[in-house]
Amino acid sequence: MTTRIVELRRGILKKNDELAAELRAQFRAAGVMVLNLVSSPGTGKTALLERTLRELRARGARAGALVGDLETDNDARRLGATGVPVRQINTHGICHLDAEMIGKHLDGWAEVAGENGTELGGLDYLFIENVGNLVCPSSYDLGERIRVVLLCVTEGEDKPLKYPGLFNSADAAVITKTDLAAACEFDRELALRNIDEIRPGIRVFETSAKTGAGMEGWLGYLEQLRADS
């Protein structure tokens, strides 16, 4: 039985990888920078995105978002209030997004963009907010250019060591809710050391979507990604 499961799993991942490669080519052709945000539930992916989308828009950049959740469209409604095109993906029990879900939700994107006239080809950035899960999303390539892992100061400094798969597959890390760091006695040096142990040399940003601290560095990184692409 185990052999059959492993083979099936490989088959699923192979199919996903093929679809992701197609998406990646499509994103490149459209000139859109795609980022996949992964973290535990409650780390503040939506809050970071909300502020990021507003600030990018204020700077004249065109951004959109796809947000994954098992249920509810709470996040799409929150993000939609920023005025950028947003689509909710409900996975109904599936613990991660996959490339097929992304592909399906790109169809008719222009329609969602509405009066802004934004369609995939008109976007500078597409942010994908994955389902809150620090394990399973690591295996599923979504065709993104950059995978960003979030670590919240309230979560504990040892998360990179306990969930190495996701940290190891990330291109950048964002430490979130730094405004709560003192209240939960967050050991910053230890967290940075643990991130670096799993993924040496990774870019790390320390942000508070509430106070805006650290947003400048994060936005600068996003602009640099566009400039280099």
Next chain:
Amino acid sequence: MTTRIVELRRGILKKNDELAAELRAQFRAAGVMVLNLVSSPGTGKTALLERTLRELRARGARAGALVGDLETDNDARRLGATGVPVRQINTHGICHLDAEMIGKHLDGWAEVAGENGTELGGLDYLFIENVGNLVCPSSYDLGERIRVVLLCVTEGEDKPLKYPGLFNSADAAVITKTDLAAACEFDRELALRNIDEIRPGIRVFETSAKTGAGMEGWLGYLEQLRADS
């Protein structure tokens, strides 16, 4: 392909359910109350357990713990310092515990218990700390009597609505890190309403493992479970 996957998944879950039923019978015969703690990473399962184990021990109850993580034995070392028998289960990439892992780690438990002479039959409580994941553990029965879902005040009040599967399969809920509630503007009424919407009538405890707030009610519940069993 989809049909084969669904069949295999059913097969895996059926096998797990059978093993879990055997474990449940074994636990009942040994007179041990088994609780399975599930939540996101960083919700404070280990901190709650640490305080719970110390306080139960101080009251003369005999407790043990099995702790699941993808990697590291950090949690077993933390919990072992309370003086009770503890075993770490490393899942190496698997995002949840299953009944087979539990069964394997019960073998030779007496040996771990060491000089305390505690073996499974001598325990009043066995706590199982699941891998941090708010999705996948919901499908895997570990033979526990009580499933406890933890919700941290820093995570956001909407988690029950976004991850209904796990909340719906729980017998009790613990709101953790209440000492941080003010700092993160936790809306207590909304959280309680959301929990109750998904799992009407569920027992809810509000605790801070740091200050000890709410521990009395939680410990009283544990003692009542033993008394009623």
